[in-house]
Amino acid sequence: MKIATYNVNGISSRLPVLLRWLAKEQPDVACLQELKAPDEKFPLMDIQLAGYEAVWIGQKSWNGVALLVKGYEITNVVKGLPGDPADEQSRYLEATVNGIRICCLYLPNGNPAQGPKFDYKLAWFKRFHYRAKELLQLKLPVVLAGDFNVIPAEADAYKPERWVNDALFRPETRAAFEALKAFGYTDALRHLNPDAVIYTYWDYFRDAYNRNAGLRIDHFLLNDSALSLLQSAGVHTQVRGWEKTSDHAPVWITLQA
């Protein structure tokens, strides 16, 4: 079973790239982030013609996440990260697919660090910690997938010294990511490739992709049950080089399931 996560950076403007990627790679599950479109603008017809069913939560202009699934039922859907009914940002979806609990998340960027946006990021992380712990009580494989907006370590940035004061790399942010690992979640890509240079995002500025000036900020975190099923993982790097593409590339894992 192949599960992918892809920050599409606007599903309307990236639809051709999304459909091209789905046709080429045929993931069983695709977690999408940054739809940047309200619910009613979700291109369900095109997604279904590509062979997928979907659940999504949209939002005008910003955020928005979706779960695309081919060939399996989507059950027990949770829309929105539990814990704050006042939070109106569409950043979180959960569902069970083929017996696996899959969370699609778009963590807040948080810049500029120090300020209300950074506070929101840390508060969101705290709520996510609570939910991630709850999920460990389920007797299911759990996969946390998405754009975490976290550079976990120096090895995950082309020039880490440039990011020391950025919300993606601040000590508070890295500590919050480390806390998830301490609860019992494993960073799948780093687990299988301890020493590799792996990037999932390249800035549109200054020809970053062609210089491979990237960051690793899209992640798969697996509980022990999911980790025992893990077969392989990677990044569809070439998609970042396509015309009218997102600034992120799709990331994928395969599970023996």
Next chain:
DNA sequence: ATGTCAAGAAAATCTTGA
């Protein structure tokens, strides 16, 4: 600091967020 994208407001460029 640099300078790329796309959407929205509003009416051609400017602002915003990433």
